[in-house]
Amino acid sequence: MVTKGSTLSNTTGDNNNLTAQLLTAYQAGDTQAFSRLYDLYANVLFNYGHRLTADKELLKDCIHDVFVKVYTRKNELSSIENFKSYIFISLKNKIYDEMRKQVYMSGQSIEDVDPAGSDDVEKHYLRAEQEYVESRTVQTMMGQLSPRQREALTLYYIEEKKYEDICEIMSMNYQSVRNLMHRGLTKLRSIAR
Amino acid sequence: MIYKQYRKNVNSKLEYKVEDFLRDDKFVSYALNISSEARTDRESLPEEYDKPTGNAALAMAILNGEDTTYCLTSRESEDLKQRILNTISKL
Numbered sequence: 001m002v003t004k005g006s007t008l009s010n011t012t013g014d015n016n017n018l019t020a021q022l023l024t025a026y027q028a029g030d031t032q033a034f035s036r037l038y039d040l041y042a043n044v045l046f047n048y049g050h051r052l053t054a055d056k057e058l059l060k061d062c063i064h065d066v067f068v069k070v071y072t073r074k075n076e077l078s079s080i081e082n083f084k085s086y087i088f089i090s091l092k093n094k095i096y097d098e099m100r101k102q103v104y105m106s107g108q109s110i111e112d113v114d115p116a117g118s119d120d121v122e123k124h125y126l127r128a129e130q131e132y133v134e135s136r137t138v139q140t141m142m143g144q145l146s147p148r149q150r151e152a153l154t155l156y157y158i159e160e161k162k163y164e165d166i167c168e169i170m171s172m173n174y175q176s177v178r179n180l181m182h183r184g185l186t187k188l189r190s191i192a193r
Numbered sequence: 194m195i196y197k198q199y200r201k202n203v204n205s206k207l208e209y210k211v212e213d214f215l216r217d218d219k220f221v222s223y224a225l226n227i228s229s230e231a232r233t234d235r236e237s238l239p240e241e242y243d244k245p246t247g248n249a250a251l252a253m254a255i256l257n258g259e260d261t262t263y264c265l266t267s268r269e270s271e272d273l274k275q276r277i278l279n280t281i282s283k284l
Contacts, residue, residue: 015258038274043264048255050263051215060269064277071281085222088256092216147213 015040019084023077038067041084045091052095058102062094099140100191141191149184152177214252224253 018040025033042063049059066087077083142150155161155169166177214220254260265273
């Protein structure tokens, strides 16, 4: 039985059964089942999302959007192989979409600022702000890559390792490293657009 | 096991943080699917099965609800639920 504020426990078999029952009931029109799904997953999603962003209000907004999405896609739920994977990954994607919007908005506001004059202190401050925003942008973009892609690109561009060294560190052959880096760069370019 | 590819990188200077595991869709699916297996099935896996340790184990605990470091208060949870119900009532 699901009580308010309850979270997933270690009896994953029971919880999987309960999830399946609630989904079936919800799809059959039981609106209480949707509410119980929220009770079952809200806190575990919050704990998960909190590792990705410290912005509590943003996180709550994203959890809200995920459950609204579950509600509106009721008829598609049966085609989802693993509901739990679905909602976690949906939350993660939503968080990063919102964070990307925030970074881009910050970038625009910095560019719109008119440099006041030849005051060195103000110029230095603006330059530091710009660098901070760019650094956060790069960090956010790199965060979208898989760990392996990020590792390969970091080793090559930041640590300036040679390909042979990267192959040894990552236990991959030369072509695999090249392919991994190519996919990472392609993904970065698509994110940046 | 998907998880084993992370274990291969123990010699890399870069260590995977908890967030790296949580951001990886494959790891999320792996962690949640493996948890649905019966205990006896897990125990029957070969000895060389590399049980998650460190940050990977913490990431799995977060995904499975065993870690509850961050929680909504009852009030916050109820308010959020009402927000959701209000939104869907307008759809």
